[in-house]
Amino acid sequence: MLRTTRTVFPFSYNCSRPLTRKLYSTTTTRPLKVSVLGAAGGIGQPLSLLLKLNPYISKLSLFDIHGAAGVAADLSHIDTSSDVQGYATENGGLERSVQDANVVIISAGVPRKPNMTRDDLFAINASIIHKLGRACAVVAPNAIYLVITNPVNSMVPVLKNALAAGGVRDSRKLIGVTTLDSVRASKFLSQVKGASPETIRVPIVGGHSGATIVPLLSQSGVQLSEKERDEIVHRIQFGGDEVVKAKAGAGSATLSMAYAGARMTNAVLRGLSGEVGVTECAYVESPLYTDQGVDFFSSRVTLGKEGAEDIHPVGLINDYETGLLETCLQNLKKSIKKGLSFVP
Ligand SMILES: NC(=O)c1ccc[n+]([C@@H]2O[C@H](COP(=O)([O-])OP(=O)(O)OC[C@H]3O[C@@H](n4cnc5c(N)ncnc54)[C@H](O)[C@@H]3O)[C@@H](O)[C@H]2O)c1
Numbered sequence: 001m002l003r004t005t006r007t008v009f010p011f012s013y014n015c016s017r018p019l020t021r022k023l024y025s026t027t028t029t030r031p032l033k034v035s036v037l038g039a040a041g042g043i044g045q046p047l048s049l050l051l052k053l054n055p056y057i058s059k060l061s062l063f064d065i066h067g068a069a070g071v072a073a074d075l076s077h078i079d080t081s082s083d084v085q086g087y088a089t090e091n092g093g094l095e096r097s098v099q100d101a102n103v104v105i106i107s108a109g110v111p112r113k114p115n116m117t118r119d120d121l122f123a124i125n126a127s128i129i130h131k132l133g134r135a136c137a138v139v140a141p142n143a144i145y146l147v148i149t150n151p152v153n154s155m156v157p158v159l160k161n162a163l164a165a166g167g168v169r170d171s172r173k174l175i176g177v178t179t180l181d182s183v184r185a186s187k188f189l190s191q192v193k194g195a196s197p198e199t200i201r202v203p204i205v206g207g208h209s210g211a212t213i214v215p216l217l218s219q220s221g222v223q224l225s226e227k228e229r230d231e232i233v234h235r236i237q238f239g240g241d242e243v244v245k246a247k248a249g250a251g252s253a254t255l256s257m258a259y260a261g262a263r264m265t266n267a268v269l270r271g272l273s274g275e276v277g278v279t280e281c282a283y284v285e286s287p288l289y290t291d292q293g294v295d296f297f298s299s300r301v302t303l304g305k306e307g308a309e310d311i312h313p314v315g316l317i318n319d320y321e322t323g324l325l326e327t328c329l330q331n332l333k334k335s336i337k338k339g340l341s342f343v344p
């Protein structure tokens with residue numbers, strides 16, 4: 001088997017070895033296919049660029065209802081090993097783009113504009129996710145699915161039902177991407193403390209929307225005053241709104257999301273390739289709070305050959321975080337119910 005060693009990817013992240021940032025170096029032994037659905041969009045394009053640099057990927061497959069062929073042609077000139085193909089809807093393009101994929105990343109859908117909540121995107125994005133899920137179940141039943149499309153809290157349950165309708169039911173392979181909250185937490189905390197962001201890791205549990213985003217600052221090892229804590233928590237929970245406001249109608253976070261999505265994908269690929277102990281926070285079908293009617297929850301998960309193989313409990317939290325968690329669970333329960341109840 002071909003073995004190549006590359007040092008091109010800009011980060012290596014592992015919660016169990018959280019304090020290192022280095023140029024990515026790996027020995028690839030298994031050719032992996034990654035498909036991006038929504039690849040010509042604001043997130044899809046920079047995410048695909050970062051994936052083109054990822055040495056784990058041998059085939060990068062791009063699908064969009066508009067413009068994926070052009071993005072693929074452009075990326076295909078980059079002198080990294082992976083092959084890039086673009087697909088449109090015609091001639092079974094969606095099915096061909098995900099056929100035999102190891103990982104399918106979904107950023108297809110509509111982003112927020114100012115004064116909208118993520119939940120305002122539910123109807124249109126649920127239809128898109130459901131349709132994509134039904135098609136993917138047939139041709140990529142063994143893929144790991146990474147859901148970026150908002151509202152993530154509801155879209156993951158929507159995709160669960162769409163995949164299940166096609167007979168695909170492995171909950172370890174359905175993952176909502178909340179990595180941007182972790183990225184923001186490291187950056188915002190580093191700014192307050194004058195520290196390097198690479199040295200700060202904050203577990204983020206719950207979901208990906210406002211009060212469902214629960215940063216466990218007490219586990220970061222950083223000491224904060226109550227005022228600092230309240231300001232940081234608010235900024236992490238509503239970081240997305242900062243970008244939506246600044247873009248003034250032109251969409252929401254795309255570049256930081258592409259970075260976060262590439263980091264999460266890289267973690268999934270490391271797990272798929274047999275690396276042990278790869279951990280990220282992610283929104284998955286989770287046993288942690290089912291007793292409270294919450295069947296999906298983000299916490300640290302260990303990624304392996306089958307996807308999210310181990311789901312870690314939130315660990316020791318303080319009274320303040322317990323309050324945040326209670327509010328989170330109340331909100332999350334409604335979003336999950338809405339997603340599971342979606343009828344196309
Ligand atoms: N999880 C997160 O942390 C996070 C962060 C930022 C944005 N988002 C969400 O990601 C989604 C995409 O955001 P964006 O800024 O890239 O939007 P965008 O409008 O720039 O791109 C979306 C792309 O999806 C495509 N698309 C629409 N319907 C499709 C379908 N049926 N099949 C394939 N492609 C289809 C569009 O043609 C477009 O190219 C939004 O829902 C946004 O809210 C999530």
Ligand SMILES: O=C(O)C[C@H](O)C(=O)O
Pocket residue numbers: 111112118150180239240241243244252253
């Ligand atoms: O805020 C949004 O709508 C996009 C994304 O969820 C984010 O957190 O930036």
